[in-house]
Every structure is written in structure tokens, then in C-alpha cells.
Amino acid sequence: MRRRLLLSTLAVALVAILLLGIPLGYATHRLIYEEAHQSLERETSTILGGVQLSLSTGRMVTADRIAQGYPGRYVVIRLPDETVLTAGDRFRKGTELLTDSRTAGGVHVQVSHPAAEVREEALRQLLLIGSLALLGVAVTVGLAMFQARKFTLPLSDLAETADRLGSGNARPRRRRYGIPEVDRVAEVLDRSAVRIADLLAASREFASDASHQLRTPLTALSMRLEEMIESADHPDIVREEGAAALSQAERLVAVVEQLLARARHDRTGAAEPVAVDDVVAQQVEEWRPIFRRAGRDIRLTGEHGLIGLVSPASLSQIVATLLDNSLVHGAGTVTITTKNSASSVVVEVGDEGQGVPPELERRVFERSVTGGGGTGLGLYLARSLAVVDGGRLELLQARPAVFAVFLRQAAEMHLAAEPVVVGPA
Template sequence: MRRRLINSTLAVVLVVIAVFGISLVIVETRTIENSAQESVQSEVVRLVSIVDSRLAGHERVESGVLSDQITPDRYARVDIPGRPTIEIGTRPEGGVITATQKGEQGETVRVEESRATVSREIGRTLLVILAVALLAVIAAVFLAVRQANRLTAPLTDLAETAERLGSGDPRPRHRRYGVPELDRVADVLDASAERIARMLTAERRLAADASHQLRTPLTALSMRLEEITLTDDPETVKEEAMIALTQVERLTDVVQRLLTNSRDPQTGSAVTFDLDEVIKQQIEEWRPAARATGRAVVRSGKQGLRAVGTPGAVSQVLATLIENSLMHGDGTVALRTRVTGNQAVVEVSDEGPGVPVDLGSRVFERTVSGRNSTGLGLAVARDLAEADGGRLELLQQQPPVFALFLSREADQAD
């Protein structure tokens, strides 16, 4: 493209120079020739005037007197009736420019100039025109190269930006080039880069959330399957299988919930549900894991509460809090329910060292963890709670007390 821009610019300049140069040469040639003809004619008139005045005064007309009145390199001839012909200068050979004038005394004066003189003048003029044309071509080459670089460099840069986007590097470059059309393309590429970056971030976040959030239900499910393999009692197998199926359903709900939140975090499917049933389910699921470490999961507080939210999401939030207590805490894991205003509150606490002081205000941020974990659990749990119109807070750092606030059913009595 750069070569085509330079060639096209030079072609236009050369056409302009050719058109105007030829016209200028023709005009200048004619001007020089006309000027030479007028100069010779003017000299003839002057010589005729001198010869007339001398003949009228009966003075001698000689070549010595007239030679000072004629331009060098010109030839003059004076024919006076009854007198010898007077010649001044050397008669030119070849083409000449001539002018003849008859005087009042009957004399005839003829002046000739060689066309070689006029040709030299035309040649000098042509050299000047060619020099100017050459300078114009050089200037055109310089400007064409500069303009081509100004246009092709941004295009190359934009192509590199597009290639970077295609290779998975969505960082916008925010470069502008002072050319409205190219700047418009740069705006579109930067906007596309930002959209791709948001999409990649959302997908990475979904993958991280899914891997983390699926781990808890899968762990609980594997424990149930282990219980089934360790017993021969059909009733126990049946009971454990039913619990496992319930956990599979919750696992499916978690996946659907994560996909829904990845598309629109504000999209919820909140319903009125029995909060006691969800808490009971979680205690049953996590009791084997607590028993294996010599700990217990207990429940206290107000019962018979009905909250507004998504049961699967609430279960996942409570599962995350219980799992954190079992993994990072110590002693009994306690779930306590209470009412504050028009909200139902579920508090999860343990007897461990709690949350470090320096992490208290950042415990719900992604990648923030004090125990070499991923730091995603509490962040995802908070997102799930907020998607249902609730909230998850750290009420106390040592010993740790996390609280899940959910809206209550409008007509529920205290």
C-alpha cells in the first residue's frame, strides 16, 4: 500500500508538471520569439529615424556613425537610392529574425538577428523550467513518502492491534493518529478489546467459581457414597442414597446458579422457603465430616422461620461457611438463627482463632485468604447472597461469626 500511495502521488504530480510545463514552455517560447521580433523591429525604426534625420540635414551617413546605434550580434543593411549600400556587423547564417522599414527619404533599412540567440534564450528558460519541475518532483517524493508513512504506519499498528486481539491479548492501546477515519477504527478496536477483556474475565471467574463451588457438594457426595460402601444395611443404603440424590440435585442447582449469575448477576429466582429445612439439610450433610475430625455441628436459636431467597444458593452459602469453619476453625461449629427487623439471620461460628486482624475488612475479596486457600469461597458466597437480595457479613473476627441476612416472608409473625 505504501508503494501504491507513493506511485499514485508521483503520477498525479508528474501529470500536473507535464500539462503545466508544456503549456509554460509553449508560452515562454512564443514570448521570447515575439520579444526578439519586437526588439529587431524597434531597432529598425530607430535606425530609419537616424538615417532620415541625417539625410534631411545633408549629413553623411556612414557605417561608423550607425554602428553605435545597433545591438551587437545583429546585422543591419541600409539601402539609400543613388548611394552605396551600408552594412553594419556580420550577416548571420542560417535562420534569422528580420525587420525591414522604409524611410521618408526613400532609404530602406533592414535588421537581422540570428535565431541562435533566440534559441539560447529559450534554452535557458527551459533549463529554469526543468529545474523547477525537478524540485517539484523531489518535493512531491518527500511529501508522498511522508504521507504514505503517516497512513501506512497507523494501519500497520491497527493490524498489530487486531492480531493481538486475535491471539488473546485484549489490552486496549488507546493510540490515536490524527486521521479521523483511522481514529474511528482505533476507537472500535479499543471498545472491542474492552468487551473481550470483560468476557474473558467473566469466563475465568465462572471457571474459578465453578471449580470452587462444585468442590463442596462433590466432597459431601463422596462422603455419602463412602457411607454406602461401608454398610450392608439396606435401610441405611437407601437413606444414604436418598441423601446423595438430594445432593446431586443441589449440585445441579449450583451449576445452574453459577451460569445464571455469569450472564446476569442481578437475575434471581427468589422464593419463600423453609429456612429450618435448609439448615437441617446442611447439618446432616456436614455431620459425618465433623465427626471424622472429632468435632460437632449444632444448631440453636429461633425456629419456624421462612425466608425469601433461592434455597440452593442459601444452601451453598451455608455450606461454604460450615466448610471454612471445619477447615480453618476449631471446636464446635454452631449455627444460630435469629430475627432482626424484617430479616432472618443465620449466624455461623466456631471456637477457632478467627480471621486475622489485617484481613478483616478484605475477607470477602477474591484471592484474599489467610490459610493458603483460593480465597474464592467467601467471595462467591457473598455474590450468591446478594443475588437473592440478602447479604453476608463478618460480625466478629475472633472467634469468627459470619451472618447471612435474608428477607423474611411479609406476613410471617415474629
């Protein structure tokens, strides 16, 4: 492209220079010769008038005075008495001459000028015009190279940016080139890079979240299946364990749907009145065998019969995350306390371990923050699920660790459903 742009600009410049230079050279050449002829005519008329004036006043006409007044000319004067006077040097034979003659009152004057001088002057002017034309061509080539570089480098840069986007490097470059059309393309590519970066980040986040969130129900499901295999001789236990495994599978499906909704940037908060005791009891039943294998136990305390506004799958996942976090990072007995505060239904999960390190206390809910032995995603995702349903997850006590889930009370739904009456009933 650079070569085509350079050649096209040079061709346009050459055509313009030729269209102007050739007529200008011809006109200059003709003007120089015309001016030489007119100058020679004026000199001849002046000499003729001077000779006539001298003859009328009785003064002598001398060739020396005429030669001094008109150097570089060869002048021949023929007087009425047939006297011939010559002034200047006679030009050698074969030299082209410009000659003009006048006759008046018996006086004949002939003035000659070498054409070589006029030709040299015309040649100098033509060379000047040619030099200016060459200078114009050189300036045109320089400007064409500059413009070609100015246009082609941004396009090459934009092509590189597009190639980077195709290879997955979606970092916007924020470069502008001073050309409105090219800057518009660069701006569109930068916006596309931001969108691609968001999509890639969402994909990576979804993969990371899915791997973490699916681990807990899969672990519990595997344990239930192991229990079924060990209890094959006891049909009642097999049915019980099969029902628990089916519950885990249904919960696993709900987790997958939540993660897919998060990847689509949807809100998954299908909050509804949920019996907190049922969700907590189901989680305790699933996790108690795991804690017993680790030599630990789970204890339930607090109020019963509480109803909170939350998605059952979300509350199950939050409690499961807190129990898993306690299993990995905590110690001793895990205590789950349910209670009713002034505006929320609260589920607290605490253990007897060393708690959250001081350096992580303020960042424990941030993504990828972990005290070791984990992925740093569990608490981050658990808080996200709580927020979606209008609740929140907080760290009430750092050492030993006590986490609390604050759920909206079911009364809020009834208040929202009641019509507002204005004026007397």
C-alpha cells in the same frame, strides 16, 4: 499497498506536469522568438527615423554613433546618394540571423541580430521549466511517500490489533491516527476488544467459580457414598445414605444452574419463603460427619420456625461455604445461631479459632483474598448469592470469626403483594 499508492500518485503527478509543462514550454519558446522579432522591428524603425531626421536637419550620419546606441547589432544603412554605412561587427558566415529592414524617403536600413542568443534564451527558459517540473516530481514523490506511510502504517497497526484479538490478547490499544475513517475502525476494534475481554474474564471467572462451588457438594457426595459402602450390611442406613447422596446430587445440579446463570450475567434470585431451620439442619447433617472426623462438632442454637425470603439452593450454598471456611481456617466447636432482628432473619456461623487476620479483615469478601489454604472465592461467591436474593453476608466479629447472613423477612413479600388503596375504602 504502499507501492501501489506511491505509483498511482506519481502517475497522476506526471500526467498533470506533462499536460501543463509541454504547452507552457511551447508557449514560452514561441513568445521569446516573437519578442525578439518585435524588438528588432522597433530598433529598425527607430534607426530609420533617426537617419531621416539627421538628413533633414543637415547633420552627418555616422556609423560610430549608431554602433554605440545599438551594441550587439549589425546595421547596414544605404543613403539616397548610394552611400553605405555599416555599424557593428559583421557576423560570420553560417550563423543564423534575425534580420529586419525598412525603406522610407530613399533611406534603407537593415538590422541583424544573431539567432543564437535568442535560442540560448529560449533554452534557458525551457531548462527552467524542466527544472520546475523535476522539482514538482520530487515534491510529489516525497508527498506520495509521506501519504503512503501515513495510510499504510495505521492499516498495518490495525491488522496487528485484529491479529492480537484473534490470539486472545484483548487489551484495547486506544490509538488514533488523525484519519477519521481509520480512527472509526480503531474505535470499533477497541470496543470489540473490551467486549472480548469481558467475555474472557467471565469465562475464566465461571471456570474458577465452578471449580470452587462444585468442590463442596462433590466432597459431601463422596462421603455419603463412602458411608453407603461401609453400611452395605444395614439396609436402613443404606437407604438413608442414598437419600442424602441424592440430595447432594440435586444440590449439585442447582449449583451448576446458578453458575451458568452467572456466566450469562442473569440474576438468579428466585427468592421465596424458606424455612431456615430445614436448610440449616440439612447442612448440619451433611457437615457433621466431616467435623467429627476432624475432632470437632457443630452446635445449633437460637430461635426456631423462622421464615426468610431466599433461594433454598443459595442459602444452602452460603451456609455450606461458611462451614467449609470454618473447617479449613477455624478451630473448636462451630456454633450456628438463628434469630429474628427488627428487619431481617439472621443466621450466624462462628467458631473458636483465631479468626480473621487484621490485614484481611476489610478485604475478606474480595475475590481471590485468602488467609492461606483456600482459593479466595468462597466468601466472595457466598456474598454474591446473598445479594442476588436481596440479603447480605457480613463479618460480625473478626476474632474469633463470626459471620452472619441477613435474609429478608417473609412479611416483605406479603406487603409487596398487597394492593395500595388510595382514598376511603
